[in-house]
Amino acid sequence: MDRADVAIIGGGLIGCATAWRLALAGASVVLLEAGDVNTGASGQNAGSLHFQIERRFLENGDALADQAAGIVALSRLAVEDWRGIERELGARLHVAMKGGLMVAETPEQVALLERKADRERREGLSVETVDGAIARTHAPYLSERILAANLARDEGHADPKAITPALAAAARAAGAELRMHTPVDTIARHGAGFRLGGSSGWSLATDRVLVAAGAWTAPLCARANLHMPLYPVALLMNATVRTAPLVPHLVQHVGRRLSLKQTYAGNLLIGGGWPSRLAQNARGFDLSRKASLIPDSLTGNLRAATDTVPAIAGLDLLRSWTGVTAISADQLPIVGEVPRMPGLYVAAGGSAFTLGLTFARLLAGAMSGQSVPELAIVSPARFEHLNGFMG
Ligand SMILES: Cc1cc2nc3c(=O)[nH]c(=O)nc-3n(C[C@H](O)[C@H](O)[C@H](O)COP(=O)(O)OP(=O)(O)OC[C@H]3O[C@@H](n4cnc5c(N)ncnc54)[C@H](O)[C@@H]3O)c2cc1C
Incomplete structure (x- = not known):
């Protein structure tokens, strides 16, 4: 059976950026994408880099607005990530701040x-x-x-047609393998790690999995017997x-x-x-x-x-x-390791054009064993009660 240190499901901004960061850190990475790179939300969005608290957090009362204010700490990191990305990738991404x-x-x-x-x-x-x-x-x-x-x-915008393909190219150059037209159908425990598979008969053994499949993240988590409120x-x-x-x-x-x-x-x-x-x-x-x-x-x-x-x-x-x-369910992104299933990470929900580079950088650290307190506010742990009855 094929194997990799890390398998990433989804070739959007988050998946490609995390593959790049992990490959740079020396991990063997396989990214599995059902279609082609950037065909999900990452290639369809407005390209806004909005660091102010979003209107949607303000229209449902002060409690949600106060909770959402915590995301500003991540937005501040995102300012720096976007400022440096054209230089880091050596690509013209039309970043205007x-x-x-x-x-x-x-x-x-x-x-x-x-x-x-x-x-x-x-x-x-x-x-x-x-x-x-x-x-x-x-x-x-x-x-x-x-x-x-x-x-x-610091606010601004960037080109959604440019960033994810540039991240995919950088991930490949750093040694990650990106497999297109490879939908993941199964995610199963395999020893201390996981085995992923597809209907065409392929399977891949891996130590860690990142589900970064945008709108498809909840059904994929269900394949791992997990509820994810997305x-x-x-x-x-x-x-x-x-x-x-x-x-x-x-x-x-x-x-x-x-x-x-x-x-x-x-x-x-x-x-x-x-x-x-x-x-x-x-x-x-x-x-x-x-x-x-x-x-x-x-x-x-x-x-x-x-x-x-x-x-x-x-x-x-x-x-x-x-x-x-x-x-x-609470409008904040869900990003990090699922406590009930060590080794399985999720990243989806919210405005991940603005925050996607930051999520990827922090996730790559977390998936390499570092402590990453910045992700606490978006951790899947806050929904762990939903999985209390999953056998
Ligand atoms: C119209 C619109 C406007 C937006 N505007 C903004 C904005 O201005 N600023 C902002 O910050 N955010 C914005 N967003 C949100 C932002 O686009 C997303 O948060 C971000 O692109 C998510 O990236 P991703 O990598 O998580 O997911 P995606 O880009 O959706 O990628 C997920 C990938 O997973 C793949 N996949 C699905 N199922 C499987 C499977 N079984 N096996 C393998 N692969 C699979 C899909 O094919 C897809 O390519 C907007 C979203 C939309 C739709």
């Missing part, structure tokens, strides 16, 4: 921004609250409706035609679903968490088929964009698409 504005249009939203900035400052993230007039001196493209903004100097969600993205430089920042809205940026090529990318509809079959959600676009999401998303940046109303929409990612 020219600052980010989270805007507010009503007095209630302004109060939300102020509370958010307090939480962030307590966690060591430098965020400034400015009124609408000052926001427009930084960002003249903003509408007069904007009453205030939180300004985070749920697929389908989101909408839109791109306008190219235009002259207009928006150098990442723009988000504290009270409406909106993320907005201009790519290196000149297109405006508009997203922010508007829902699409997951395909279904007789057994439930069908992740093998594309999610469908919801017309009300499209109009709502574009309305939020043109209300915030009026010049967008003059640009044709070039393309809209749907992408599928995973969200956890």
Whole structure:
């Protein structure tokens, strides 16, 4: 039987980045990908590098917002990981970190921004609250409706089509083996390690496994007889035609679903968490088929964009698409070793374009036997009770 020190399931940003880090550290690594590299959420996303606390953590009361504030410590590490990645990989990834504005249009939203900035400052993230007039001196493209903004100097965006293929190339160059069109169907205990297998008859023995399969992570954990509270969600993205430089920042809205940026090529990318509809079959959600676009999401998303940046109303929409990612039961990512199954690691859920490089670097340390306290806030241990009845 084939063997490797580490098997990684999933060729998205997290899987490829972890394969690279572990191979650099000298481990023998096999990455197994059902399709091709970057065909999951990592290649479909908005490319936002958002280090401010996300709006979705603020809309469900102070308890969740306080809990989520702990993620800022990881965001601060992610700032450094993104700053260095083009140099480390020797690749052009269109990383632009020219600052980010989270805007507010009503007095209630302004109060939300102020509370958010307090939480962030307590966690060591430098965020400034400015009124609408000052926001427009930084960002003249903003509408007069904007009453205030939180300004985070390090935010920005990068090219989702470039980063994961570059990480995959770096992983291969460092000695990792990346096997495409190799879906994993079984994960079983084998001595102190694991045996993975596929329906075409292959099997692989390994000491450690990382399940980094995005929206498919929960069904894969079920193959290892584990519950993992991760749920697929389908989101909408839109791109306008190219235009002259207009928006150098990442723009988000504290009270409406909106993320907005201009790519290196000149297109405006508009997203922010508007829902699409997951395909279904007789057994439930069908992740093998594309999610469908919801017309009300499209109009709502574009309305939020043109209300915030009026010049967008003059640009044709070039393309809209749907992408599928995973969200956890408490909205925080689930990253780390599963206490009930030593040697099995999980990484999924949340905004892992922004945080994926950091998760990978920390996971590679944890999987090499180092103590990594930074991952405590996202550890699967917080859901261990769900596996208390699994034989
Ligand atoms: C529309 C959209 C916009 C987003 N915008 C942002 C953003 O702006 N900023 C941000 O931080 N995050 C964003 N996200 C989230 C981000 O894209 C994901 O968190 C991140 O890409 C997850 O990467 P991953 O490597 O975990 O998973 P994925 O990229 O989904 O990769 C998982 C891989 O696992 C493979 N796989 C599945 N089952 C198997 C199997 N049985 N065997 C082998 N391989 C398997 C899949 O084929 C896939 O390639 C967005 C997501 C979406 C959908």
